[in-house]
Amino acid sequence: MKRILLLEDDLSLGETIKELLLENDYEVDYVTKGNDVIEITFDKEYDLYIFDINVPDIDGLEILKSLRDADDSTPAIFISAMTDLKTFLKGFEVGADDFIKKPFYPEELIVKVNLKLSSNKKEIAFNDIVYLPKNKQLFKNNENIYLTQIQLNLFELFINNKNRIIEQEELYDCLEKPTGNALRFHINKLKNLTELNIKNIRGQGYRLYLHKGTKCATVLKYGLI
Numbered sequence: 001m002k003r004i005l006l007l008e009d010d011l012s013l014g015e016t017i018k019e020l021l022l023e024n025d026y027e028v029d030y031v032t033k034g035n036d037v038i039e040i041t042f043d044k045e046y047d048l049y050i051f052d053i054n055v056p057d058i059d060g061l062e063i064l065k066s067l068r069d070a071d072d073s074t075p076a077i078f079i080s081a082m083t084d085l086k087t088f089l090k091g092f093e094v095g096a097d098d099f100i101k102k103p104f105y106p107e108e109l110i111v112k113v114n115l116k117l118s119s120n121k122k123e124i125a126f127n128d129i130v131y132l133p134k135n136k137q138l139f140k141n142n143e144n145i146y147l148t149q150i151q152l153n154l155f156e157l158f159i160n161n162k163n164r165i166i167e168q169e170e171l172y173d174c175l176e177k178p179t180g181n182a183l184r185f186h187i188n189k190l191k192n193l194t195e196l197n198i199k200n201i202r203g204q205g206y207r208l209y210l211h212k213g214t215k216c217a218t219v220l221k222y223g224l225i
Contacts, residue, residue: 002047002117003027007037007063008079009055017050017079020106021113034058041067043164047117049076050109053087061087061094068095075116079104124159126210129194131159140194150175151190158198158208167205 004021008014009032018030029044031037034057037049049067051060058066064076078091081102091099098112124131130139136152138145147155153174157166172178175186187206191198197209 001025001027003029003045004048004050004113005037005040005044005046006030007034007049007051007055007060008032009052016106017109020110024110024114026113032056034060034063037063038066041072045160045162046074048113049074050113051076051078053078053080053082053091061090064091064096065094077109077112077116079109131155138194145193147190147193148186150186151193154186154190155194155196158196158206162208162210165201165205165207171206 004026006014006017006021006028008017008030011032014030014032018028021028029040029046031040032055034055036057037051038058049064051064053060060078060080064078067074067076075097076095077098077100078096079100079102080087080091083101088099097116100109100112124133128141131137132139133156138147138152138155154171157171157174168180168183171183171187175182187198190196199207199209201207
């Protein structure tokens, strides 16, 4: 399920958009302030941002610029009643992929979201690892690393939740026969194959550490964005 972060300070409109996206089988986190975006994107990754521009704390333009400066290449759509040419051009200058002017028909938003996510055939790259989600292939130092299905399930869960503690019960969902010993075995095998910095947090779960400054970017067919 694709994950979307929605920033909209109009509660009525925000809830409407959220419900619309949920009805179309998207996972949605909904926030109303600019600072909320900064906090939530520190711990979670998204497939798409939908940002209003005129919001409290930090406006959408500054937020997206900050994310792009931090090598966050997640596709972004602005929705805004600010329709002047200067704002429109600024939106694309800071890294927006599309711009929808308020008011808009719900169908317009869904068409653009579907188009953006279906065309976003991305790979994930960090340190010396490249992962191709579409083909389920993992490369380390340009060599193919073969993972079992369980190891692959764990790898995807950690990569999509880097720097977040994942509880043991959630990790059990990746296993055929969930036990503590089986989980430790498969995580250790995954660590040996990938050299990922996965740590056990006693009494809580496991966490993949990617330290601040570690490059983790979206890769398209012709290279890094």
